[in-house]
Amino acid sequence: MQILMPQLSPTMEEGRLAKWHVKEGDAVRSGDLVAEVETHKATMEVEAAEDGVIEKLLLAEGTDHVPVNHPIALLRVEDEVASPAAATKPEPEPETPASRPEAEPRAPSEAPIAASPSTDVTAEAVLHRIAEQIRRNGRSRGGDGGARIFASPLARRLAREFGLELGTLAGSAPHGRIVKADVERAARDVVRKPEPAAAARPEPEPPEQARVAPRPQELVARGNGPEPQRMSDSQVLALYRPDSYEIIPHDTMRKIIAERLTLAKQTIPHFYLAIDCDLDALLAARARLNALAPKEGPRAFKLSVNDFIVKAMAMALQTVPAANASWTDQGILRHRASDIAVAVALEGGGLHTPVIRDAEIKSLSEISNEIRDLAARARSKRLAPHEYQGGSTTISNLGMYGIDRFDAVINPPQASILAVGRGEKRPIVKDDALKIATVMSVTLSVDHRVIDGALGAELLAAFKAHIEDPVTMLV
Numbered sequence: 001m002q003i004l005m006p007q008l009s010p011t012m013e014e015g016r017l018a019k020w021h022v023k024e025g026d027a028v029r030s031g032d033l034v035a036e037v038e039t040h041k042a043t044m045e046v047e048a049a050e051d052g053v054i055e056k057l058l059l060a061e062g063t064d065h066v067p068v069n070h071p072i073a074l075l076r077v078e079d080e081v082a083s084p085a086a087a088t089k090p091e092p093e094p095e096t097p098a099s100r101p102e103a104e105p106r107a108p109s110e111a112p113i114a115a116s117p118s119t120d121v122t123a124e125a126v127l128h129r130i131a132e133q134i135r136r137n138g139r140s141r142g143g144d145g146g147a148r149i150f151a152s153p154l155a156r157r158l159a160r161e162f163g164l165e166l167g168t169l170a171g172s173a174p175h176g177r178i179v180k181a182d183v184e185r186a187a188r189d190v191v192r193k194p195e196p197a198a199a200a201r202p203e204p205e206p207p208e209q210a211r212v213a214p215r216p217q218e219l220v221a222r223g224n225g226p227e228p229q230r231m232s233d234s235q236v237l238a239l240y241r242p243d244s245y246e247i248i249p250h251d252t253m254r255k256i257i258a259e260r261l262t263l264a265k266q267t268i269p270h271f272y273l274a275i276d277c278d279l280d281a282l283l284a285a286r287a288r289l290n291a292l293a294p295k296e297g298p299r300a301f302k303l304s305v306n307d308f309i310v311k312a313m314a315m316a317l318q319t320v321p322a323a324n325a326s327w328t329d330q331g332i333l334r335h336r337a338s339d340i341a342v343a344v345a346l347e348g349g350g351l352h353t354p355v356i357r358d359a360e361i362k363s364l365s366e367i368s369n370e371i372r373d374l375a376a377r378a379r380s381k382r383l384a385p386h387e388y389q390g391g392s393t394t395i396s397n398l399g400m401y402g403i404d405r406f407d408a409v410i411n412p413p414q415a416s417i418l419a420v421g422r423g424e425k426r427p428i429v430k431d432d433a434l435k436i437a438t439v440m441s442v443t444l445s446v447d448h449r450v451i452d453g454a455l456g457a458e459l460l461a462a463f464k465a466h467i468e469d470p471v472t473m474l475v
Contacts, residue, residue, distance in 0.1 A: 001050065003034060003073040005066045006181065007172070008044050009385045014252075015039050017063045017072060026054045028075070031154040031180065035072065039252070042383045049152040049179045052077035151178035158183040188386065253350040261409050268327075268410050269448040275460045277467040279423045279438040282308055285470040289364070301365035305440075306342070306397050309420060310367055311473045312466035314338035314359035317392055319462040320455065324392050326413045327449045333413075341391035341411065342371055344378045352378035353411060355391040364473065393417060405441040415447035416456075418463075440467075 016038040028048040035046040055074040171178035317324040326333040338360040341353040354374035399422035408419040423440040
C-alpha cells in the first residue's frame with residue numbers, strides 16, 4: 001500500500017517532507033513513526049497505518065511542495081505478501097498528480113515532486129482482486145459485521161475506546177481505509193459538537209469565496225468606478241525604479257495569512273468598540289500572587305498581565321453567552337466553552353494562534369503555564385492542528401511593543417478579536433478628584449452578523465469588570 005502525504009488541516013494543500021524515521025527494508029507496526037511533515041504552521045508526525053515492511057521511499061528528505069495525498073513511500077503489508085498476484089507482479093510506482101502527466105519516470109531521490117514516477121496500472125488491479133477475494137471468503141476483522149471495513153488495528157482499538165462505530169466513519173487513507181486520524185477527528189466532532197442535531201465541526205469549512213479570493217501579491221487601487229481595480233504585478237513594478245527594490249518570495253505561512261485576512265475583510269462586516277481599563281488592582285494582585293507562587297517544581301508559575309486578560313475574556317464570554325458564537329450559513333454556531341486563542345509572533349515574520357481550551361474553568365496558574373508551553377512550541381512549529389484551530393475569540397496583545405491601541409482583523413471563523421494596548425500612567429478623574437492610574441486601552445473587533453453593538457458593549461463591560469476587580473477571577 002502507498003503511504004500518502006497526510007492532510008493535517010482543512011486548509012492544507014501541500015507540505016514539506018522534513019525527515020524520514022525509517023529506511024527501506026525496515027519492519028514497522030501500525031502506529032509506528034515513519035516520517036515528519038512540515039506545514040506552514042506545524043511539524044507533524046506520519047504513522048504507519050498497517051503492519052508491514054518499508055518497500056521503497058519515494059521522496060528524499062527535504063522535498064518541498066508535496067501535494068496532499070501524494071505517495072511518499074510504499075509499504076508491503078500482509079495482504080500483499082499473501083496474495084499470489086502481488087507476489088508475481090513488480091511493485092507499482094506511485095501516480096504523478098494529474099497536472100503533470102508528461103513527467104518522465106525518475107528515482108525519487110534524484111528528481112523533485114514534479115518528476116515523480118508514473119503509476120503501474122496493475123497496482124489498482126491487485127488491490128481490487130485482494131478486496132474481492134476477501135469479500136468472497138467472508139473475512140471480517142474486529143467484529144464489524146459481515147461487510148468488510150478497511151481500518152488499521154490502531155483505528156479499530158481507538159474506535160472501541162471512544163465508543164464509535166467504524167461503519168459510520170469515512171476513511172481518508174487509500175481505498176477508504178480508516179486510520180487513527182479519522183477516529184480522532186470523529187471523536188472531537190462528537191465531544192465539541194455545539195448542538196445535538198448539528199453536524200458542524202468546531203471550525204467550519206471556509207466559504208466558497210476562499211477559493212476565489214485574490215492572490216496575496218495583488219494590490220488594490222481605487223478606480224473611478226464603484227468597484228476596485230486590481231493592479232497586476234507588472235503594473236506595480238512599473239511604478240518604481242528597477243534598482244530601488246528587491247523581491248522577497250512569499251513563504252507558505254505568509255500566503256495563508258494574506259488569504260485568510262483578505263477573506264476576513266472582504267466577507268466579515270467589521271465594527272469596533274473601545275474601552276479603557278484601570279489596571280492598578282490587577283497589578284497589585286499579580287505582584288502578590290507571584291510573590292506567593294512556588295519558584296520550582298510542577299506547581300511553579302509566574303503570572304503575566306496577559307494571563308489575566310485571557311481569563312477575564314473567558315469569563316466575560318460566559319457572562320454574555322450570545323457573544324460566544326460564530327457565523328455559518330446554516331445558523332449561528334453558539335459555543336459552550338470559552339476557547340481563547342492567543343496571537344504569538346514568530347521569528348522571521350508570521351504568527352500562530354494557539355488555543356487555551358475551556359479557559360473559563362482553568363486557574364490563572366494553569367492558563368499561564370499552558371500559554372507558555374503553547375507559545376514555545378508555536379515558535380518552533382511543533383503544534384498539532386487541534387491546538388491552533390477553532391477558538392471562540394482571539395487575544396492580540398501588542399502592549400509589550402509600546403502600542404497604545406490598535407484595531408485587529410478578525411480571524412475566521414471567529415466573530416471577534418480583542419486588541420490590547422499597553423498599560424501606562426494616565427491622569428483620570430476618580431471620586432470627583434484628579435488621580436494618576438495605570439490604564440490599558442482595548443479594542444474589540446466584532447462580526448456584525450453575529451454580534452450587534454449593544455451585545456458587544458455588554459461583552460466589553462463584563463471584561464472590564466473582571467479586569468478592574470481581579471478577585472472575581474479567583475472564585
